[in-house]
Amino acid sequence: MHRYVWLLALAASFSASIHAVRAETPEERGAYLVETVAACGNCHTPRGPDGAPLTGKALAGGVVIELPAFTAIGANITPDIETGIGGWSDAEIATAIREGKRPDGTLIGPPMPFNFYRHISDRDMHAIVAYLRTVPAVANEVPASEYRIPLPDAYGPPATPVPEVPRDDKVAYGAYLAGPVGHCLECHTPRVGGHPDLENRPGAGGMELPAPGGGIVVAPNITPHSDKGIGSWSDAEIKTAITRGVRPDGTELAPVMAFAWYANMSEEDLDAIVAYLRTLKPVSH
Ligand code: HEC
Ligand code: HEC
CATH class of the missing domain: 1.10.760 (Cytochrome Bc1 Complex; Chain D, domain 2)
Structure with a gap:
């Protein structure tokens, strides 16, 4: 039975790749x-x-x-x-x-x-x-x-x-994923009066979150600032941090960052998010 379902799925994916993308x-x-x-x-x-x-x-x-x-x-x-x-x-x-x-x-x-x-x-x-x-x-x-x-x-x-939001507009769609859907900017934007300061410093980091196992972990600056942010990271390095929770220097991120879930994001969606992050104003704090 399982095998049968799997074969059906395989057949469906073949026909999908032949007859353009299935809705x-x-x-x-x-x-x-x-x-x-x-x-x-x-x-x-x-x-x-x-x-x-x-x-x-x-x-x-x-x-x-x-x-x-x-x-x-x-x-x-x-x-x-x-x-x-x-x-x-x-x-x-x-x-x-x-x-x-x-x-x-x-x-x-x-x-x-x-x-x-x-x-x-x-x-x-x-x-x-x-x-x-x-x-x-x-x-x-x-x-x-x-x-x-x-x-x-x-x-x-x-x-x-x-x-x-049209998916072929890479930066706009990346903004939609990093904002409304993924709320990356909720954690990664400093708060003013209890609200993320999206107008002035989106992505500048600073929110304190409870770390699993106790203590506090601070959401880092993910603007393209070359020193304080992730401006010097390659696209591949940013994607590895998002999907595997590992920084370019090999250190690991606390699982407050939901990399176990982000690991299954499509390559196009990751590209869109990275393209969007590169458009943020580089700020130092
Ligand atoms: C950052 C943490 C967080 C994320 C992410 C989150 N939630 Fe929640 N959600 C909560 C908490 C905490 C509550 C309960 C708050 C309370 O008790 O008033 C809640 C409550 C809810 C409720 C109300 C249920 C009830 O019985 O009162 C729904 C529905 C819900 N979430 C759906 C979702 C969906 C769907 C997503 C993803 C799109 C999501 N949540 C993402 C933390 C989160
Ligand atoms: C629930 C809050 C939260 C959400 C949502 C979140 N992050 Fe994070 N993120 C963190 C924290 C906290 C860290 C640092 C963890 C640590 O230091 O161990 C982090 C680390 C990172 C890093 C590594 C930066 C560095 O300098 O170490 C990147 C890149 C990143 N997040 C991007 C994203 C993207 C993109 C999204 C949305 C898809 C996202 N984050 C969603 C809290 C969050």
């Missing part, structure tokens, strides 16, 4: 985004003692993110009716992700990156929801997060229709 289904697009550049599992999939995501618990929640401002616990976003989001409509799930509002009207707290997710295109949002419906339902009751800071009343007006 992706929403589920395939959603699977790609969630499992690679969006790396939802970095906050929603529990890890074992070795740091590897637990098999059979994908997106089942319970990841604790501890900072002075909060003890946030990644929610169960599998389709389990009782403990996950299986009872929510497609529109309700999209509203939760883009606007930070649950069906019961309560607000979802940080560090869900709503200021980025609200700019995910309508089509990609639809794809992400379609994929979340297909992941195995896991019964896992997750305790409530605790916020020691006041949460806003809302994260802004409802997300208006968001058009597609």
Whole structure:
């Protein structure tokens, strides 16, 4: 049976390469985004003692993110009716992700990156929801997060229709992946008044994050500054850091950087992200 399915898949990929590119289904697009550049599992999939995501618990929640401002616990976003989001409509799930509002009207707290997710295109949002419906339902009751800071009343007006960003515009598409979808710039931009200073210093680094195993790790400067940033790294070196968590000098990055997920990004998407990072203003801090 498995062999049969595999052969079918092989046949499909052959015919795809012969008859130009086959259109992706929403589920395939959603699977790609969630499992690679969006790396939802970095906050929603529990890890074992070795740091590897637990098999059979994908997106089942319970990841604790501890900072002075909060003890946030990644929610169960599998389709389990009782403990996950299986009872929510497609529109309700999209509203939760883009606007930070649950069906019961309560607000979802940080560090869900709503200021980025609200700019995910309508089509990609639809794809992400379609994929979340297909992941195995896991019964896992997750305790409530605790916020020691006041949460806003809302994260802004409802997300208006968001058009597609053309994939053949490499830099614009790279900006879309590094911003709305991958929220690279959430972690890699210094904060002013609690918000990333995207206007003046996008990519300049400085955000402090809890390191797995304790302590704090600081997100580095990823602007093209030759000394303080990654301006002197080759494209291949930048891609190795993103996908394998290894710097040009051989040192390893803490898995706060979701390289286990980024490892499966397509070459074109990595190229687009690198092309975009090269266009950032080189700043020293
Ligand atoms: C940086 C960490 C982080 C990332 C990345 C992240 N989330 Fe979350 N998410 C959270 C936390 C923490 C909560 C719970 C917050 C709370 O308790 O108020 C949450 C809550 C949610 C909820 C509400 C569930 C509920 O029952 O309240 C949904 C839906 C959700 N996330 C979907 C996603 C999807 C889809 C992605 C990827 C596109 C994603 N999240 C990426 C941290 C994250
Ligand atoms: C959850 C926060 C977070 C997100 C999201 C994130 N990063 Fe990182 N990134 C970090 C941290 C923290 C480090 C440093 C880890 C260390 O020092 O061990 C890092 C390191 C890096 C480095 C190595 C830079 C250096 O000088 O060491 C690059 C390049 C990088 N990230 C690019 C990206 C890109 C591109 C994305 C989006 C696809 C991204 N990051 C998403 C937190 C994040």
